[in-house]
Amino acid sequence: MGNDQLHIFQVGDVLVSPDIFTEYFCCDLSQCKGQCCIEGDAGAPVTLDEIAEMEEALDVVWPDLSASAQSVIDKQGVVYTDRDGELVTSIVGSRDCVFTCYRDINLDNGEAPVSHCCLCAFDCAYREAKTHWRKPISCELYPIREKAFGHGLYGINYHRWNICKAAVKKGKKKGIRVYQFLKEPLIRRFGKAWYDELCEVAKELKLT
Numbered sequence: 001m002g003n004d005q006l007h008i009f010q011v012g013d014v015l016v017s018p019d020i021f022t023e024y025f026c027c028d029l030s031q032c033k034g035q036c037c038i039e040g041d042a043g044a045p046v047t048l049d050e051i052a053e054m055e056e057a058l059d060v061v062w063p064d065l066s067a068s069a070q071s072v073i074d075k076q077g078v079v080y081t082d083r084d085g086e087l088v089t090s091i092v093g094s095r096d097c098v099f100t101c102y103r104d105i106n107l108d109n110g111e112a113p114v115s116h117c118c119l120c121a122f123d124c125a126y127r128e129a130k131t132h133w134r135k136p137i138s139c140e141l142y143p144i145r146e147k148a149f150g151h152g153l154y155g156i157n158y159h160r161w162n163i164c165k166a167a168v169k170k171g172k173k174k175g176i177r178v179y180q181f182l183k184e185p186l187i188r189r190f191g192k193a194w195y196d197e198l199c200e201v202a203k204e205l206k207l208t
Contacts (some may be wrong), residue, residue, distance in 0.1 A: 002016065009201055012194050015149075019158035021202050024171030025143060025178045029105065031166035034118030035053075036142060039163055042082045043089035044097060045138040051087065053133040054078045054099075054122070060098065060130050061121035069098035089136065094169040097137075140185040177202070 009016045044199065046054070055078060062070065072090050078098070082088045090098045101121040106113050125135040143164060147155045158178050171181065179186065179198060188194045 001186055010188070011104070011198050013152050013154060014154070014190060014194070015155040016198065016201070017155075017157035020144065020156060020179045021205055023158050023168070023175060023178050025158075025167050025181050026078060026171040026174055026176045027164075027181075028166040028170040030114050030183060032163055033114060033116070035163045036161070037118040038096040038119060039096060043079070043091045044136050045086050045088050046079055046136045048087075050136050051079055054089075054136075057125065057131045057133055058120060060125050061101075064098075064101040064121040064124065065098060066092070068092045069096070069100070071204075072098050137185065137189050141182060141189060144182055144186075145191075 007018065009018070009021075021160050037173075058073075058078065067074075069090075069092050071090055072131065076090055078090055079087050081088055084112065092098055099121045100118050101124060102116050102117055102126065104113050105119070106116045120135045120139060122135040125131045138146065141156075143159045143161065144156050145159045147157075149155060171177070179202065183195065186198070
């Protein structure tokens with residue numbers, strides 16, 4: 001079924017772009033090295049609850065942050081208000097998220113280690129059981145972007161970015177769609193019952 005035959009779907013209180021079902025995606029850190037943490041002109045959108053979580057975990061990740069990032073946080077805090085009036089994570093040099101850390105990582109597929117990869121300091125601390133909080137949901141959901149319409153209604157769509165070309169290629173090779181790749185963060189954000197309903201829509205579209 002082509003995209004021109006599809007339309008916006010409503011799953012619970014969420015309007016879902018058809019691209020969530022039809023497009024392929026699977027992050028390929030061996031190729032991109034986490035550029036989404038250091039590219040762009042604004043930080044990651046965050047909620048007030050997430051700001052509290054970041055401030056609580058700040059001491060844990062502080063040693064992993066660059067001196068420049070620490071200086072920015074000292075001056076303006078963990079977040080700022082962007083041009084659209086949204087609260088977003090603070091950035092360094094008008095692009096790098098202050099919570100970026102650089103590490104060599106071993107991939108699960110047996111490929112050679114990836115050196116100097118850009119990672120989220122909060123996510124690294126979470127994986128090492130140093131904090132109970134992982135990272136902003138807007139980061140975990142990428143390449144899905146969420147928009148609040150008010151009155152409890154939300155929308156999610158697929159954001160295309162040229163630095164993710166390798167992820168699209170890998171997704172096609174493995175046959176993984178956007179909604180499948182982001183199963184865990186989608187469940188974290190909207191719940192298991194909602195995700196099950198999303199998968200039922202995908203089955204109706206004969207995509208799985």
